[in-house]
Amino acid sequence: MTLVAALPLPPAGWTRTTDVIVVGSGAAGLMTAVALADAGRAVTVVTKGAFGNGSTAWAQGGLAAVLGPDDDPELHVQDTLVAGAGLCDEVAVRTLVAEAPAAIALLQELGARLDLDVHGRPALTREGGHSRDRIVHAGGDASGAEVTRTLGDALRARGVDVLERTVALDALRDSGGRVVGLRVARIGDDGSLLDAGDLRARATVLATGGYGQVYAATSTPDGATGDGLALALRAGAEVADVEMVQFxxxxxxxxxxxxxxQALISEAVRGEGAVLVDRAGRRIMPGAHPLADLAPRDVVSATIAAHLRATGEDHVFLDATHLGADHLRRRFPGILRACRDAGVDMTRELVPVTPAAHYSCGGVVADLDGRTAVPGLFAVGEVACTGVQGANRLASNSITEGLVAARRCAALLAADLPAGGEPVARAGGDAIDPSARTTVTSATTRDAGVLRDGDGLARLARVLTTVPRLAAGRPLDLAAVETTALHTAATLLAAAAASRPESRGCHRRTDAPVSSPDWRARLVHRLDGAGRLQTRTEPVRDLDLVVA
Structure with missing residues (x-):
């Protein structure tokens, strides 16, 4: 299967040099930049949209960390491993759990206004898959916005250079294959690419988020088009677990x-006691999982999807009316507003809900220090696949992982930042025509949603091979960059899902409904020089294997 191996780049009209480029301004990108600035490194942040307008700003739930007196790190580890359905890297999970409290403490030191209990400690709540109350939140249901504000203020205070409405196009590489910067361009009001140039750096850190927009309906913002995933793949990096999209x-x-x-109704609402019901008011989750409405997300989404398929309905309902209006207004002010804007009074009415694409568990293969297979290229946050999330992310582990990985990556780059050579010039390139975007997202939604099967995945693969390429002579623009990235993500997703003949975590095949012990392995992909997809399997790393 052939993918776009290089974009047709606009010529560079300028060159600038910095120590580190950070692409993205969500939690992982901002924390990386702040920590590097504190270490004395020159940093340039490149962000496709307005500053801080990543997925983090939309996060409602919070950050998971062991802070309560009745909690224990081993419980957080086991909850994460269970949710990850056998594909977590246990070493990475244990590192995350051990370092999460310090990441929360640093946020507070930077000025984060967390919700506190009567003793002045972070107020802790519970979400699906957690065995203890360990979710730290801010502003009730505005945790992501507060994290973004805190880190954004810290970045501005340090005078870090930020290029807003600027898109990273492709990596610059030296003769040894090392990434030595990026070709970037400013985005015009009409989506055209203006003032393209080369940012040269000793290290490039991708913190671009996931590829949720590959589906027609998603909780992710418009910019979540998988740009970083596609750029890294074109630069020679490996990607893995792309079939594991959490709904x-x-x-x-x-x-x-x-x-x-689409507006998200946080899992924290069910953590406070709301339940899922059908049109007749009958509960859906009891009997599906011992934790019922607080089961891991993959279980709840699959149960809802199966219910909808069996009944012909297109949604179920969330009942939070028994929680009381005062409690809902205090704890979930943003969600109440979103429901009210849609004509639903959450305090008195059932809220219509349905599963939608939310988080990319797969991504660029990296360790928790951000290192990829390509020298000079790093990845942190949702764009990275570190093995922490496995086949299904545990609720509120995402921002936590982004902060932990960002701090580790920054510490690595502060200590060691070797220089590369001169970038090798290249010509040519290809892109997917923007007119194909709806075809890509509609086919992915139809054939690779919560429930999927071999016939649908084969149909999706056929559709993806027929989409038009950008016409010769037509200049590259933002729509073409994003459509190309979405096509890359969809192609990887279809190939991986078809190659995994089982159901595990977020990957639910109706024609292979059980998990197989033979498939406790990651599907790892790379491109060869002609843009052909190469795939291999890699066993999951368990702690006992590492110790042995």
Missing amino acids: HPTVLWTGPGAAGQ
Whole structure:
């Protein structure tokens, strides 16, 4: 299967040099930049949209960390491993759990206004898959916005250089294959690419988020088009677990055919006691899992999807009316507003919900220090696949992982930042025509959703081979960059899902409904020089194997 191996780049009209480029301004990118600035490194942040307008800003739930007196790190580890359905890297999980409390403490030192209990300690709540109350939150249901504000203020205070509305196009590489910077371009109001140039750096850190927009309806923002995943693949990096896309069980249903970013109803609402019911008011989750409505997200989404398929309905309902209006207003002010905007009074009415794409568990293969297979290229946050999330992310581990990985990556780059050579010039390139975007997202939604099967995945693969390429002579623009990235993500997803003949975590095949012990392995992909996809399997790393 052939993918775009290089974009047709606009010529560079300028060159600038810095120590480290950070692409993305969500939690992982901002924390990386702040920590590097504190270490005395020159940093340039490149962000496709407005500053801080990544997925983090939309996060409602919070950050998971062992802070409560009745909690224990081993419980957090085991909860993460269980949710990850056999594909977690245990070493990475234990590192995350051990370093999460310090990441929360640093946020507070930087000025984060966390919700506190009567003793002045972070107020802790519970979400699906957690055995203890360990979710730290801010502003009730505005945790991501507070994290973004805190880190954004810290970045500005340090005078870090930020290039807003600027897209990273492709990596610059020297003769040894080392990444030595990026070709970037400013985005015009009409999506055209202006003032392209080369940013040269000793290290490039991708913190671009996931590829949720590969589906027609998603909780992710418009910019979550998999740009970093595609760029890294074109630069020679490996990607893994791309078939593991987490669908959030409770996205606000606003009508048939809803597309684009949809309002999320945080799992924390169920953590406070809300339950999922059908049209007749009958509960859906008891009997499906011992934790019922607080089962891991993959279980809840799959249960809802199976219910909808069996009944012909297109949504179920979330009942939070028994929690009381005062409690809901205090704990979930943003969610109440979103529901009210959709004509639903959450304090008195059932909220219509349905699963939608939410988080990319797969991504660029990296360790928790951000190192990829390509020298000079690093990846942190949702764009990275570190093995922490496995086949299904445990609720509220995402921002936590982004912060932990960012701090580790920054410490690595502060200590060791070797220089590369001169970038090798290249010509040519290809892209997918922007007109194909709807074809890509509609086919992926139809054939690779919560429930999938071999026939549908084969159909998706056929569709993806027929999409038009950018016409010769037509200049590259943002729409073509994003459509190319979405096509890359969809192709990887289809290939991996078809190659995994089982159901595990977020990957649910109706024609192979059980998990196989033979498939406790990651599907790892890379491109050869002609853009052909090469795939191999890699066993999951367990702690006992590492010790042995």
